[in-house]
Amino acid sequence: MAGIVDFEISLPSSRVTVQQMAAKSGLPQEEVRAVTTCDSIPVLGAGEQEWELALRAARTVLDRTRVPPSAVRTVIYAGSGEWDIPFWTPSAKVAHQLGIERAYCFELANYCNAVTAAVQIACDRLVQRPDEFALVLIGDRVSTMLDYGAPEAKELFNNGDAGGALLLSASGRTATVLGSAMCTDPSWSDYYTGVREGGKVVIRRNGHRDGLGDAYIETFTALTEDVLASLGRDITDVAYLLVTHGDRRIHERLLRELGLPGTRSVFNYHRLGHMGNADTLIAMRDLIAANRLRRGDLVLHATSALGFSWGVMAMEYAGP
Numbered sequence: 001m002a003g004i005v006d007f008e009i010s011l012p013s014s015r016v017t018v019q020q021m022a023a024k025s026g027l028p029q030e031e032v033r034a035v036t037t038c039d040s041i042p043v044l045g046a047g048e049q050e051w052e053l054a055l056r057a058a059r060t061v062l063d064r065t066r067v068p069p070s071a072v073r074t075v076i077y078a079g080s081g082e083w084d085i086p087f088w089t090p091s092a093k094v095a096h097q098l099g100i101e102r103a104y105c106f107e108l109a110n111y112c113n114a115v116t117a118a119v120q121i122a123c124d125r126l127v128q129r130p131d132e133f134a135l136v137l138i139g140d141r142v143s144t145m146l147d148y149g150a151p152e153a154k155e156l157f158n159n160g161d162a163g164g165a166l167l168l169s170a171s172g173r174t175a176t177v178l179g180s181a182m183c184t185d186p187s188w189s190d191y192y193t194g195v196r197e198g199g200k201v202v203i204r205r206n207g208h209r210d211g212l213g214d215a216y217i218e219t220f221t222a223l224t225e226d227v228l229a230s231l232g233r234d235i236t237d238v239a240y241l242l243v244t245h246g247d248r249r250i251h252e253r254l255l256r257e258l259g260l261p262g263t264r265s266v267f268n269y270h271r272l273g274h275m276g277n278a279d280t281l282i283a284m285r286d287l288i289a290a291n292r293l294r295r296g297d298l299v300l301h302a303t304s305a306l307g308f309s310w311g312v313m314a315m316e317y318a319g320p
Helices: 018-025 029-036 050-065 090-098 111-128 151-156 212-231 248-258 276-289
Strands: 003-010 014-017 040-043 072-079 104-109 133-141 161-169 175-184 192-197 200-205 238-243 298-305 309-317
Touching: 003 050, 003 276, 003 309, 014 018, 018 029, 018 151, 029 151, 040 161, 050 072, 050 090, 050 133, 050 161, 072 090, 072 111, 072 276, 090 104, 090 133, 104 111, 111 133, 111 161, 111 175, 111 276, 111 298, 111 309, 133 276, 151 200, 161 276, 175 212, 212 238, 212 248, 212 298, 212 309, 238 248, 238 276, 276 298
Parallel strands: 072 104, 072 133, 238 298
Antiparallel strands: 003 161, 003 175, 014 040, 133 161, 175 309, 192 200, 298 309
16 A cells, blocks of 8 residues: 655744744733744744745655655645745746656645645555655745734734655555545635735634634544544554644544543644644654654544644554
8 A cells, every 4th residue: 555655844944932923913922822832933034935845855855765756756745825936836846956857746735734635645646656656745834924913813823834745655664544534614714814915925814703623623533433434443543643733722622532542642832833734744753753653553644724624644654
């Protein structure tokens, strides 16, 4: 079965602090920290671009695995759809910089759920192309679309920036992708939208609507049950459930709903905040680095996007 050969995450060089956010928004520092849950968030520095983070991670993966660029025939760039340059293809840009010249390169925009969808698409393609490799790139630059001067936008202040790369093949050496389930609730599609202000796109919430937290729990629970049922497994077989770091309270509530203890997940809120598509992969990298994963462990990645799209992907750990 197709899966991950190797992966890498690349964080930007700068951080925005709670003090800076509080000064710009006029909110008390403790009120801001209640959202960020850490003292600072990694963000793109002056002159940094998201595609460069993805490129750096991809170079590391290709160098480490010694896979030649000519063997990579699919490149998918997963993110929000707001790239560094308008009307532009970051997947092709990164591929060219790596010397990948004969791959099919395209973008997949589904916000913080994009990497789950991209990995599944890549795996589906590899089933028909067992001699090829696919490269899924992560590019998130949400901080560049935040208005720290708007106190009503504080619920987004925990968002940072990250890049990443996953190299996949028909027989993944690090983790096998067993399957996934994804769902969109279109009734939430207009809850957050981007608007153009002062030459940039800024994320705005369009009023307030109750029930988003419940939608997260209900959808994640249903998708988890669907994935496990398709594998003939149940929740007791799950070694770890890794969750998008949008809201720690939702994360903890989901674990309680599924009957999983906190020790069967990873919490990085205290040091990173929400790193977009990279959240669950950072968590998996931490587990591997700490030797907390064993061959055959079932790991679920639960990812979500702006309150309208969710995904749960099952992986079986195969080794470092």
